[in-house]
Amino acid sequence: MDHLASVSFIDVQTGWAVGGSGRILKTTNKGANWDTQISGTPKWLNSVRFLDAQTGWVTGDDGVILKTTNGGNTWGAQNSTSIYNIKSVFIIDSLTLWAVGQAGTILKTTNGGVNWVLRPIANTQTMLSCYFIDSQTGWVVGTEGRIFKTTTGGATWLLQSFTENRFLYDIEFTDAQTGWVVGNYGTILRTTNGGENWISYGTPDYGYLTTLDFIDAQTGWIAGFSGAILKTTNGGVTYLKPEIQNETPASISLSQNFPNPFNPSTVVNYALPASGVVTVKLYNIQGREVATIFNEFRDAGNHSFFIDATKYGLSSGVYLYRLTTGGTAITRKMVLVR
Template sequence: MKALTFKVTFCLLPTVLVHVIAAQPTNSGLYDVAVLDTSTVIVVGGNGTLLRTTDGGNNWAQQINSAKTFLSVHFVDEKNGWLVGEDGVVFKTTNGGKKWLRQTLNAPELHAVYFVDLQIGWAAGANGFIAKTISGGESWQIQNSGTANGLLDICFFDADTGWAVGRSSTILKTINGGNVWETKFTGNSNLFSVFFINAITGWASHTSTSLSYTNDGGENWIGRATTPDQIITLAVFFSSEQQGWCSGSGGIIATTDGGVTWSRQASISNSVLWSIDFIDTHNGWAVGEHGVILKTSNGGQTWQQVTGQLVGVEEQQESLPLEFNLRQNYPNPFRVEEASGQATTLTYTLSRPAYVSMAVYDVLGRAVAVLVAETKSAGVFQASWNGRDLNQQPVAAGTYFCRMEITESNTHQQIFQQKKMLVLE
């Protein structure tokens, strides 16, 4: 792990004041944006928001009926993309976002997804979770990140070289596709975004008024201050080694000298811009709280708020998932009882009949106990765990995960939720 040093340079230029107004396709918080071409854009956010426009933002269509919060979306080309979010949800599209299919990944909340081609990709999230797929998301392998800090973004240059950043200033690097992740830096703030323009030059955004910068592939990082008016950088994007943008609390800033100096392009007083993406050096979009969507067609010289209308659901995924809910176990944390009594209880709800599989796993993904394995009718049910393994031996103190997977009787589609449980000594 390396120490951060700081190099501070400011550049003041005229800014554009953007007034946030109410006429917009959603009021939900928007957390990521993917620009597919100058007209087609995907935005994702809270309350199941997954919006798609094909006319530059004049009209938007909601793509999925869901209550989940979607936190990250990534496309490898104009057709193929993935999104992830709350409760480890993963969706995939192969037609530019017209239709989304649910994929299965045993994961906590996922904050980031990144693919290098149609087959190879990674998802990262809470508790240092990283998983890799080599089958386009059909199956996933959990990787050892070496950290328990939440991971908020992930970026790969090729199938071998990648970086992940997150809470407590965590910066991870791999040079073998994630088989081994090395910690390059930790600190006190959070890192929300990481972007590499090539294998050696990259930036990471802080919950502070600076960016971390590397020119040796992430082995060493230096801090570069952004603006003198205290903008908090939450997302970073570079179209070249010299030209880049950051969005965050209060607006958008830009650089034309690789981040040595920055100037504010847009000011927003009552919103936080969580994500920014450009299709080229001219056309870019930014999204944030309260459903704010901004776009530019001149590299950020001017930004305008998108005020298009929501026109309905364009096309559903092939099979809407069965609605169900798994509540957090109670008590949690808990101790293993010496007798055979129950130590903790989980309550779950089904909207219609389904086959229910509920099991407990340790942090290495090994099955510890099976709680439910049968068909259930619609209703509210409870399952209990006495803190013992498959051989009825008390488990060691530590972190465990209860995974509930249901199979809908008509479509045979499988979906799941999981909860983290803590066993005390």
């Protein structure tokens, strides 16, 4: 089954999920059952957001933007004017939306998507997420660890923060002053002055953090790969990890890296039925070892690791990653496109 990349619920019963191969799913019973909707595209779909039970948008690779006005019974393509992968969409109201993506793409519509207008920014990082408190003021984050803010509806952008070697995956504000950003290597950033200053509250132990949701200025949740879930009740100063009971995997498994192809980093999930020393090595297509990702003891359970092409000085091409533990070795192929 294709990966699912985004989910959006309008109430406790009704929601949508999107992912690979143009896949759109809808549930009306809290996720107990999911029905397939016809997207009309084979492209990877990255983000879904709904304004109400009828009206929603989906963004995807190669400039795809879809809109429905009947709960997803039919989806129509909109002209994004972009050829790049569009990673996220943000709804302000029925007319005003923002979408962000590769090559510094920032798009805005003021007529519900009939026309999308590029709002230029002097940066080519892949924009992964955006958040706006009104039609003029908002923030964007992406793959180069940069946070940009606009107070002019996207006419101008100010660089507020830069964290080297970080992917910033999600951003959210509860008011004009208080907001959070999460990313890889356990990155958690918080501001209480509209982004003039960002303070780090993260730790590498938190892993690869990809999404967050705050219900007020004090209470929120952050989630990431390998089932990572964090909760705060003091505005993000400290976080707790809720106890989650997971069954021990029945066998060793090594997943395909995601995303694939990738640039510059990717994540791989794996499962261990028993504790032991795990070695992960990286090889080029000729079979020559180019890096040891790690060689460490791991407990039984579900885990993940990250491969950063920049860290290992990798150029574009096909690579093999191999996991070895307890006399068993599993190898998979991945593609780096730079």
